[in-house]
Amino acid sequence: MAEIFTFYLALVIAIVFTVMLAKKLRVAYPILLVIAGLLISVIPEIHRIKINPELIFIIFLPPLLYEAAFQVSWKELWKLRRIVTSFAFIIVFLNAIVVAFIANTYIPGFSLAAGFVLGGIVSPPDAVSAGAILKYVKVPKNYSTILEGESLFNDASSLIILRFAMISVATGQFIWQQAALSFCWMVVGGVGMGLAIAVVFLKIHKNFPTDVNMDVILSLITPYVMYITAEEVHSSGVLSVVSGGLYLSVRRHEFLKTPESRLKGFNVWESFTFLINGIVFLIIGLDLPEITEGLKNEGTKISTAIGYGLLVTAILIILRFVASYAAVLVTLIMRNFIAVADPNPDRKSPLLFGWTGMRGVVSLAAALSIPVALDNGLPFPHRDLILFITFVVILVTLILQGLTLPALIKWLNIPVQTTYHLSEKEAALLLQNGIKNTALSYLNKEIRDDNDKKKYIKNILARWQKEKYEESILGLSDDGKDVYFATIEKQRSWLRLENQNNPLIDEEFIRRHLHKLDLEEERLRVE
Known part of the structure; x- marks a missing residue:
């Protein structure tokens, strides 16, 4: 027990020093954390981290989603709602469909249902990676809002796809009518549950004599209650946390009543989410030995699996570029019929959005959540291959796109100031x-x-x-x-x-x- 505690303590220290090095090198810290995890994983006799797949979402996702929803501007999000929803829902569904058919066609024995499992996992880009990179370069506010808003809702859409795909794998069938009803309940129930719980916690803060410590602790509990409650009634825990977080974000001065609560809450949440992000990105690298070992047991060559991973990565990058240019084209057409937030989009923006598709925390959490065995006791088909492909997608997009994105932004020379905001x-x-x-x-x-x-x-x-x-x-x-x-x-x-x-x-x-x-x-x- 003492050895395990020492190991995890060493990981936290490694996270801190890696982030310090990333700041010194002016490199996004998720990239170095993944590389650090890879280097640590090759050390002989290193303790391997094993996370219960059923707990991965509950541990990491609720606070990360809640903090992101709490920090995003609802005003800016609503202003850019059309393009945000396009990236968060339409493009995610398109990615999942294309990846599913590509996997079914080119990977031997890979069913269409398993393809949708893989598509649901690798579809959502990671906001943490993009956000960490954008700290070192300046882009227009509406660009960063689109990336933040996309990340809030694309997690929900991709995880909904994943849930239905896993049901199809387990049962061997897909009933459209039931899926449509379940989808509606997941969306409506998730949003409704998140708003209801947010109202309850807001009333507690306003009507009960809480002190600073209680305010901060209640704020930490809130996303977990939203997520778990929604999942218990088989709706979307992700949408519950996002909708509840956005509701409380607008009312933050009612939710955290005193300046001391707001200041201490801000500091606690900043440290808490930093630690969670650091652990997850480090786990991405640390998990490689276990993934490759499972791949050998499945009988797939690592070189072959790498090829599959690179194929899926290339498809995702191409699809994002196509979607980015399509979004600009649609905006140019629709401005003649309805008012749009940005009637004259910058022609350089599709290049930027097309290259900001780094995968990370959510994709890893989703992949690790795949059960080892189905309800009938049979192994989940191609679980280890799906994990390995996900790992390749995360690694390649983080390193390739993450390291080159700052140079691309500088080369594009997009004006930071727009006509839509005062300087x-x-x-x-x-x-x-x-x-x-x-x-x-x-x-x-x-x-x-x-x-x-x-x-x-x-x-x-x-x-x-x-x-x-x-x-x-x-x-x-x-x-x-x-x-x-x-x-x-x-x-x-x-x-x-x-x-x-x-x-x-x-x-x-x-x-x-x-x-x-x-x-x-x-x-x-x-x-």
């Missing part, structure tokens, strides 16, 4: 003036006969004129601090309202100002 400087000026006017208006209405009024307003003005924080709050009485906190709350309300009403403001800028107000209030409270 950062323009947004900062608008928001600064807005929160200043909001505070002054509140002070003039609420503080009429206060002796500290002049001094207080002077201090507030000094704060907005970017003088030192310590100098701006000198001399504030306890009553003055209470007024100051009330003023900050008015500013928060104005920022949230401006975010709803002004489509030209990037929500990321709003969140930065809200974060600054939380820091400012919390700092004054602890002094």
Whole structure:
């Protein structure tokens, strides 16, 4: 037991140092983590990680999906809903269908149902990989929103395909009527369950006397409750977590009531998801020996399996390029009939979107979740080959596309600033003036006969004129601090309202100002 604990502790240390090295080399950390896992796996007598396939989704997916949904901007997502849903659903289904027929045609003994299992697994691109790479380069906000939104919903669509495909493998038949009804229930039930649980947790936060620790712990529990509850009623746990996360994201200031809860919750979640991502990408590399051993037992040569993996990878890359150019073509046609978010899409964008199809966490989790045996006791057909092909797809797309994507973005030289958002400087000026006017208006209405009024307003003005924080709050009485906190709350309300009403403001800028107000209030409270 002590040896296992030491091994896992060593893995965490390896993750930290690998990410530090990735930052120094300015390389996306998922790429180096996979390579590190491969290097560790070849060490003789290394302890092999075995994960219960039934638990893989419950352990990793709920918090990763919830954190992604909580951080994405619903305003931007809704604005780009047509192209996001196209990438998240239509393209995923197209990938799964083509991969299924290719596998059925070129891999001996591979049934069409098994092909759909493989297609469902390798269809969704990984947002973590793309997000880690995009940190080192700048792209227009609408591009990153499309990638983030796609990753939220393509996981659900691919896992729905996987579920039906595995049923077909187990039963040997596929009944379209039952599948259609089950699909509708998975979507409607998953979304409904996620929203219902989100409302319950929101009521708990608002109506019960929770403290900071309770708020943070409840936020950690929430995605697991959403996922497990939805799965228990045979709906989509993924859609439950995504829909619930988006609902609470819009109401984050009701869900986490105090600045301290929001600040500590942000830090806890950032560390938690970083660790989970690190473990999963490291496992991708560490799992290779077990996958290759199973491949030998199946009687398939490794060189042959690599060929199958490269074939599937090439098909996925080609399909994504085709879909990206088709999306631009459809936009150019449809702008003549309906309003679209981007009526004049950049002709360079299909190259970028076509090359951002790195696979990762979800594909690995889905592959590992395949049961070793069917309900009748027979081995799941081609399980080890499916695992190996998935591994090849993840490895090739991460290394090939991941390492070259920054160079491609620089070569394309896509303008970061678009006409659909104010520049950062323009947004900062608008928001600064807005929160200043909001505070002054509140002070003039609420503080009429206060002796500290002049001094207080002077201090507030000094704060907005970017003088030192310590100098701006000198001399504030306890009553003055209470007024100051009330003023900050008015500013928060104005920022949230401006975010709803002004489509030209990037929500990321709003969140930065809200974060600054939380820091400012919390700092004054602890002094």
